[in-house]
Amino acid sequence: MPRPQYVNLVCPHCGHKWLEPTATLLAAEVVVYRGEQTVKRRVRCPNCDKDVIVDVPKEWLDHV
Amino acid sequence: MSKEPALNPDLYPTLPTAKPSAQEDALARWFATQRTQSIDNLEGAARQIITLCTTLLTVLLGLAALTAETLPSYMSAALIRWLSMVGVLALFVALGSALLVVLPGATWVKLNDPADLAAAYDKLLAYKNTGLTIAVVVFGTAMLCLTGVILGALWMV
Numbered sequence: 001m002p003r004p005q006y007v008n009l010v011c012p013h014c015g016h017k018w019l020e021p022t023a024t025l026l027a028a029e030v031v032v033y034r035g036e037q038t039v040k041r042r043v044r045c046p047n048c049d050k051d052v053i054v055d056v057p058k059e060w061l062d063h064v
Numbered sequence: 065m066s067k068e069p070a071l072n073p074d075l076y077p078t079l080p081t082a083k084p085s086a087q088e089d090a091l092a093r094w095f096a097t098q099r100t101q102s103i104d105n106l107e108g109a110a111r112q113i114i115t116l117c118t119t120l121l122t123v124l125l126g127l128a129a130l131t132a133e134t135l136p137s138y139m140s141a142a143l144i145r146w147l148s149m150v151g152v153l154a155l156f157v158a159l160g161s162a163l164l165v166v167l168p169g170a171t172w173v174k175l176n177d178p179a180d181l182a183a184a185y186d187k188l189l190a191y192k193n194t195g196l197t198i199a200v201v202v203f204g205t206a207m208l209c210l211t212g213v214i215l216g217a218l219w220m221v
Contacts, residue, residue: 006071008078019071042084042092053088055080 003060009043009052016047025056103185106192110165113199117159117206124151124210127217138220144213151209154202161199165192 006019025041038055045052084092098105128148129136138144171188174180 004076006076008073008076009081010078012081012083017073019073019076040088042088051084051089051092053082053084055082 007054007056009054011045011048011050011052013045013050013052014048016045018046020054022060025054026060102189103192106189106196107166110162110192110196110199113162113196113203114159114166117155117162117203120206120210121152121155121159124148124155124206124213127210127213128152136217136221138217141216141220144216144220147209147212147216151206151213154206154209158199158203158206161195161202165195165199 003022005022007022007025008017009020010017020043025043037058039058039061041054041056043052043054044050128139139148171184173184
């Protein structure tokens with residue numbers, strides 16, 4: 001799957017849906033262990049301001 | 065300032081999301097506090113190095129028996145003399161570097177400027193980190209020298 005410019009996220013706390021820029025999601029450095037297909041990223045829901053864990057496909061990291 | 069056009073969510077994929085686990089939350093909180101506690105931790109480590117350096121200097125100088133009337137037989141070996149000299153020098157250098165880490169100094173910051181605060185903090189952190197790294201590496205060298213002196217002394221006694 002090619003890396004899109006934005007991704008849809010749904011807050012598991014309040015159900016709020018928003019579009020997050022993929023570049024922002026992948027901005028920080030990350031260590032990916034061999035065999036893992038996704039990496040976890042922490043973002044903040046713009047509605048309830050609580051932290052949300054997002055599973056990002058590993059292949060998107062190659063495009064950063 | 066240009067206004068961003070409204071985005072159509074249907075054009076973009078939806079990624080799975082989850083609530084952070086208790087462990088993930090605890091780790092995030094711990095690392096967030098480390099960000100501001102780093103300087104305290106570095107200074108704590110430097111104080112530990114200072115204590116160890118002064119203790120090991122006492123041990124090394126005791127082994128070298130510099131104040132004794134006659135030097136111990138093992139001090140006639142050139143290798144042990146060299147190791148003692150390098151060890152004492154390294155301990156003093158490590159002590160000096162560690163003291164620089166805890167040396168009080170004035171830092172001028174604008175309290176209402178977050179960028180200035182962050183820059184001043186990063187500068188302090190880099191300075192203390194460099195000092196402590198030098199102290200630890202040189203202290204490690206001194207430990208090796210001291211080990212050599214002790215082993216040599218035991219061998220020759």
